Amino acid sequence: MSVGDEKEQQVVLRPSISYNQKFGLHDVGALFLYEQTERKGNTLTGYRSDFALLDIDELPFGSTIHPTDGNFSSSIRQGYAGYVGRFNYAYNNRYLAEFTFRYDGSYHFKKGNRWGFFHRLHWAGLLLKRIFSKNSFLKWNASS
Numbered sequence: 001m002s003v004g005d006e007k008e009q010q011v012v013l014r015p016s017i018s019y020n021q022k023f024g025l026h027d028v029g030a031l032f033l034y035e036q037t038e039r040k041g042n043t044l045t046g047y048r049s050d051f052a053l054l055d056i057d058e059l060p061f062g063s064t065i066h067p068t069d070g071n072f073s074s075s076i077r078q079g080y081a082g083y084v085g086r087f088n089y090a091y092n093n094r095y096l097a098e099f100t101f102r103y104d105g106s107y108h109f110k111k112g113n114r115w116g117f118f119h120r121l122h123w124a125g126l127l128l129k130r131i132f133s134k135n136s137f138l139k140w141n142a143s144s
Contacts, residue, residue, distance in 0.1 A: 008041030027090040042075040096124040
């Protein structure tokens with residue numbers, strides 16, 4: 001017979017703020033958010049066999065713990081956090097620039113090295129070609 005109890009809790013927090021505005025031919029946007037996930041829990045399990053009284057199924061009435069039986073307990077505590085941002089600019093719906101970043105932390109890495117910065121810069125543009133057709137476009141972009 002085994003009796004166990006397991007409890008687990010996970011909390012996720014993700015507030016954000018964004019801004020988008022058009023100024024004539026200029027479009028400007030920004031987004032900033034924070035992410036946090038925390039998970040914690042514990043488990044406790046007891047095992048017994050060879051009960052002297054078959055109608056009482058409580059752990060104390062089982063025999064001495066055999067090598068294949070026993071007790072088990074564990075706990076878990078995990079945490080992740082991150083800051084995310086995006087800034088974008090467009091001119092006349094033709095030239096686009098965007099910068100995104102993440103600054104992430106995780107319990108998976110050792111203390112003193114738990115945070116990392118990840119970023120991306122993106123440029124793009126649309127060049128109107130009037131050689132073949134009035135409405136055909138050639139698009140270019142670059143990322144780093």
